[in-house]
Amino acid sequence: MNNLSPPMRSLEARYYTDAAIYKAELLGVLAQTWQFAGHASQLNKPGDYFCFDIAGESLFCIKTKENEIKGFYNVCQHRAHQLLKGDGNTALLVCPYHAWSYELSGQLRSGPNIKSVPGFDKQSICLTEIRIEIFCGFLFANLDPLAKPMAEWYPNVAEELSAFVPDLERLEPIEWVEVPEHCNWKVSVENYSECYHCQLNHPTFANGIVKAKTYDIQPQGYCLRHTTECQNLDKMSYPIDVNANEFAGHYSSWFLWPMMSFQVYPGNILNTYHWRPVDHENVILYRGWFGTSDSDKSTLHELAVQDRETTVAEDIQLVESVQRGLNSRGYVPGPLVVDPKCGVSSEHSIKVLQGWIRESVNV
Numbered sequence: 452m453n454n455l456s457p458p459m460r461s462l463e464a465r466y467y468t469d470a471a472i473y474k475a476e477l478l479g480v481l482a483q484t485w486q487f488a489g490h491a492s493q494l495n496k497p498g499d500y501f502c503f504d505i506a507g508e509s510l511f512c513i514k515t516k517e518n519e520i521k522g523f524y525n526v527c528q529h530r531a532h533q534l535l536k537g538d539g540n541t542a543l544l545v546c547p548y549h550a551w552s553y554e555l556s557g558q559l560r561s562g563p564n565i566k567s568v569p570g571f572d573k574q575s576i577c578l579t580e581i582r583i584e585i586f587c588g589f590l591f592a593n594l595d596p597l598a599k600p601m602a603e604w605y606p607n608v609a610e611e612l613s614a615f616v617p618d619l620e621r622l623e624p625i626e627w628v629e630v631p632e633h634c635n636w637k638v639s640v641e642n643y644s645e646c647y648h649c650q651l652n653h654p655t656f657a658n659g660i661v662k663a664k665t666y667d668i669q670p671q672g673y674c675l676r677h678t679t680e681c682q683n684l685d686k687m688s689y690p691i692d693v694n695a696n697e698f699a700g701h702y703s704s705w706f707l708w709p710m711m712s713f714q715v716y717p718g719n720i721l722n723t724y725h726w727r728p729v730d731h732e733n734v735i736l737y738r739g740w741f742g743t744s745d746s747d748k749s750t751l752h753e754l755a756v757q758d759r760e761t762t763v764a765e766d767i768q769l770v771e772s773v774q775r776g777l778n779s780r781g782y783v784p785g786p787l788v789v790d791p792k793c794g795v796s797s798e799h800s801i802k803v804l805q806g807w808i809r810e811s812v813n814v
């Protein structure tokens with residue numbers, strides 16, 4: 452008799468097509484996980500700030516007078532007007548509605564005529580703070596005050612990334628590429644998290660940098676770590692001194708569940724993926740390219756353009772077709788191709804990822 456359990460099937464389509472599930476995610480997984488907010492180099496001096504959105508909330512990061520980086524909900528504690536827009540520098544946070552002003556620490560400082568109110572306790576009013584972690588120079592936010600630190604979610608990632616990118620603490624963003632995709636954010640994240648489709652769909656990637664046959668993806672806490680051997684690095688489109696340091700000739704990436712990934716290309720070139728869902732059927736993917744003040748900016752620009760025109764463009768076609776298919780009445784979720792030996796032609800990483808999706812979406 453055959454004792455084998457049937458192969459695990461991909462998630463039901465409703466996880467990707469149902470607006471009610473997305474609404475539950477806004478309160479659940481998107482509000483209770485570590486998400487990319489920005490880069491520490493965006494906040495150089497006290498009063499520097501930038502706004503961003505996570506889980507449907509407007510938020511901002513700011514550097515205080517004590518040179519500490521804090522994060523807050525972008526909402527006035529008087530009658531809820533939004534405080535800040537975009538980015539900039541300010542000595543005080545002044546609400547545009549009735550001009551209540553807050554210190555950079557979030558504490559209410561003054562407001563027109565508030566002294567006339569008997570018993571008004573200024574000290575008790577402060578902007579609502581959120582958790583911010585500085586992770587390898589990147590700022591991550593979590594709306595869950597009880598969230599475990601990133602080192603517990605993503606074990607060893609900071610150490611590994613520091614080894615792969617010796618200049619990590621001196622980096623700054625050089626190029627940003629914004630990529631709207633008509634699909635649920637999880638379709639795009641799943642597509643990123645397997646290379647079963649690479650050989651057929653990504654000729655530049657699969658025959659350029661990496662030896663696709665050696666590609667593998669393994670969980671590391673709530674991280675999916677991508678590893679591969681590289682092709683002959685003499686044939687790369689930019690010069691690489693493989694002897695510059697231990698990992699100068701390597702490629703690797705670290706996807707941090709649910710919506711951020713660090714990738715390191717040969718030559719210790721760091722680039723990132725992060726996703727911002729718009730609604731249940733739209734997501735914006737951002738590609739970030741990082742370097743130091745002495746990096747060759749034209750190489751980074753060329754890499755960003757080539758990546759946008761090849762791998763990214765190819766993936767847009769795939770994920771948008773999948774989203775249309777998930778809306779089809781003819782779709783029955785198929786078995787995942789989980790090879791016990793793992794490797795590039797296996798979807799074991801999708802099994803792990805869909806396990807995290809299932810545990811985070813209890814509807």
Ligand code: FES
Nearest residue numbers: 527529530546549
């Ligand atoms: S809502 Fe901000 S001062 Fe009134």
Ligand SMILES: [Fe+2]
Nearest residue numbers: 642643653766
């Ligand atoms: Fe892809």
